[in-house]
Amino acid sequence: MREERISTIGVEKEVLVDLEEFISEVEKMAGRGARFVTASCRDLGEEGFEIIYHFDIDHKVENIRIKVPKGREVPSISPIFFPALLIENEIKDMFGVKFIGMAIDFDSKLLLHQEAPKIPLLKPSWDKEPAPERKIPPCREACPAGIDIPGYIRLIEEGKYKEAVELIRQQNPLVAISGRVCFAPCETKCRQTIEQSPLSIRLLKRYASDKAGFDLDKSKKPDTGKKVAIVGSGPAGLSCAFYLAKLGHQVVIFEALPKPGGMLRVGIPDYRLPQDILEAEIKTITDLGVEIRCNQKVESVDELFNQGFNAVFLALGAHQNVEMGIPGEDDEKVLNCVTMLRRVNLGEKVEVGEKVGVVGGGNSAIDAARVALRLGAKEVTIFYRRTRAEMPASPEEVEAALEEGIKIEFLCAPTKIERKGDKLAVTNIKMKLGEPDESGRRRPVPIEGSEYTVELDNLVIAIGQRPEVSEKLGVNIGRGNRIEADAMSMKTSRDGVFAGGDVRTGPASVVEAVADGRKAAIAIDKYLGGDGRLYVPEVPYPQQFVMRRDMKEARKQIPRVEVKKLDPKERVKNFNEVELGFTDEQSAQETKRCWRCDWNE
Ligand SMILES: Cc1cc2nc3c(=O)[nH]c(=O)nc-3n(C[C@H](O)[C@H](O)[C@H](O)COP(=O)(O)OP(=O)(O)OC[C@H]3O[C@@H](n4cnc5c(N)ncnc54)[C@H](O)[C@@H]3O)c2cc1C
Ligand code: SF4
Numbered sequence: 001m002r003e004e005r006i007s008t009i010g011v012e013k014e015v016l017v018d019l020e021e022f023i024s025e026v027e028k029m030a031g032r033g034a035r036f037v038t039a040s041c042r043d044l045g046e047e048g049f050e051i052i053y054h055f056d057i058d059h060k061v062e063n064i065r066i067k068v069p070k071g072r073e074v075p076s077i078s079p080i081f082f083p084a085l086l087i088e089n090e091i092k093d094m095f096g097v098k099f100i101g102m103a104i105d106f107d108s109k110l111l112l113h114q115e116a117p118k119i120p121l122l123k124p125s126w127d128k129e130p131a132p133e134r135k136i137p138p139c140r141e142a143c144p145a146g147i148d149i150p151g152y153i154r155l156i157e158e159g160k161y162k163e164a165v166e167l168i169r170q171q172n173p174l175v176a177i178s179g180r181v182c183f184a185p186c187e188t189k190c191r192q193t194i195e196q197s198p199l200s201i202r203l204l205k206r207y208a209s210d211k212a213g214f215d216l217d218k219s220k221k222p223d224t225g226k227k228v229a230i231v232g233s234g235p236a237g238l239s240c241a242f243y244l245a246k247l248g249h250q251v252v253i254f255e256a257l258p259k260p261g262g263m264l265r266v267g268i269p270d271y272r273l274p275q276d277i278l279e280a281e282i283k284t285i286t287d288l289g290v291e292i293r294c295n296q297k298v299e300s301v302d303e304l305f306n307q308g309f310n311a312v313f314l315a316l317g318a319h320q321n322v323e324m325g326i327p328g329e330d331d332e333k334v335l336n337c338v339t340m341l342r343r344v345n346l347g348e349k350v351e352v353g354e355k356v357g358v359v360g361g362g363n364s365a366i367d368a369a370r371v372a373l374r375l376g377a378k379e380v381t382i383f384y385r386r387t388r389a390e391m392p393a394s395p396e397e398v399e400a401a402l403e404e405g406i407k408i409e410f411l412c413a414p415t416k417i418e419r420k421g422d423k424l425a426v427t428n429i430k431m432k433l434g435e436p437d438e439s440g441r442r443r444p445v446p447i448e449g450s451e452y453t454v455e456l457d458n459l460v461i462a463i464g465q466r467p468e469v470s471e472k473l474g475v476n477i478g479r480g481n482r483i484e485a486d487a488m489s490m491k492t493s494r495d496g497v498f499a500g501g502d503v504r505t506g507p508a509s510v511v512e513a514v515a516d517g518r519k520a521a522i523a524i525d526k527y528l529g530g531d532g533r534l535y536v537p538e539v540p541y542p543q544q545f546v547m548r549r550d551m552k553e554a555r556k557q558i559p560r561v562e563v564k565k566l567d568p569k570e571r572v573k574n575f576n577e578v579e580l581g582f583t584d585e586q587s588a589q590e591t592k593r594c595w596r597c598d599w600n601e
Pocket of ligand 2: 137138139140149150189190191192199201593594595596597598
């Protein structure tokens, strides 16, 4: 991987490289007459470490950034830049990162771990103050796709909507979709949370997309003559297709279902993601020459290679409903969540009775309940075995369901389903919370003798999904029926075959699938002989520097803008989009709340 970053104030250029390419990049730097300034290191937790090497060429800073998985050794640059041995020894002492081939190894004689500074060393030698430099803010760090959030917020503030969308598309091509359905992990880390509620980062993304429309950049590199088959047209497949097509590769997506989009089409209901938005965003990808062949289930990777494809990306998602394994589950009045949502989203007629129960605590359970209401149910109750605090569903969705009159019964789970004439008699048992399980959440423990019966017309089982992967695909399959693939390169056990999205991670999110698709595009391009550098339009970043500490005080008191939604009593009668998006005034107020944590002054 080699990725060049936008130029920023104080930093002329920055390249991200894999460990394998790192030394050749350092040698190039030496060849250009660079002087080594220093390096900074950050512990990224499970992801490993990030080391940024700062060089000076004609009093301009250029960085080389690498990610180091925990336990991996880093080639020392001290044989090329002798002064680097000091900082390498410090990083070794502070973080435990091992360097190989160090010119001198001081063997823990520099900083002791306890003395480690809390901030990275980032000081150009010719200046008293560190130069103002753009850094990665907490929101961007929390985004699995690494979107430059303050960057696009600033572009929106300046009315540059298309530029804002193009900046987002450098990391995530599904802007309108993500602006509607992303779980927004960025918001949970937003610095505004220290003072009050976080920024509405997701809704600002939607606003930028609403303003920019779908007539976006269609530039691509000349045809490379290489063909890539993508199996699955969900967010992982679409993202991979977008970046590969821009690099000039010929891309065909094979989709088993009659319409493209994966769970965006057949999982997420229209009241959260209207189909015309989905269609329009998919068109921005097919406009690049990507072909989508629907109703084509791929059973064998060999067949794809025989058809002349040079690489394959498996983005199959997780579409198999997990069963409860209790008596009576096979009754025709017991519905499987994935099948029910798929049928509704594909326009089939699905009938439910007046009283519907839903088992589960995730987003699928909430969607199943809200859909049941829109199909005509009068009373919908979700049964969840833990408490609200442990519910994996996003809080906004839970709130929306409660507003619509859906009830949630916590600490209970069905143990038996019986048919009583036209009705279901569902026996539930009450639960209490025990010790935490491997997910970190407290385990629900049944309370003996606490069984009670509920009469329902239908019960929807929404306790999870798992991938459906045929052994004939010839790749290693691991726990939970997931395809085993490297988290950075998406490489599977089979040469030329890559896998990502829910089929690799298990059921996750749109933004994680998009990030996997992008990483796969980089790896596939390299596999096909390219350099893995994505072809995305440059977005001129507003260069005018604003002192963050001056504006922060003024900004932190502005309250979060609440977006207008359809009235709960009215909206349950149809599948119209519930959230209405920001007005110009609301967007202007919300963008003003951003502290611009991307400046390090
Ligand atoms: C009800 C529901 C609501 C959700 N809501 C949200 C939300 O609000 N926000 C969010 O971020 N995430 C949400 N998610 C999760 C999100 O939709 C998924 O994490 C994401 O779609 C995974 O993307 P993917 O590309 O890996 O797989 P998918 O989107 O599942 O796409 C995989 C595609 O591969 C196709 N396929 C499978 N096998 C084959 C084969 N052999 N040949 C050809 N095609 C094949 C499938 O038909 C499918 O179209 C939701 C999930 C569900 C079920
Ligand atoms: S205030 Fe702005 S830059 Fe800072 S974390 Fe929140 S969105 Fe990101």
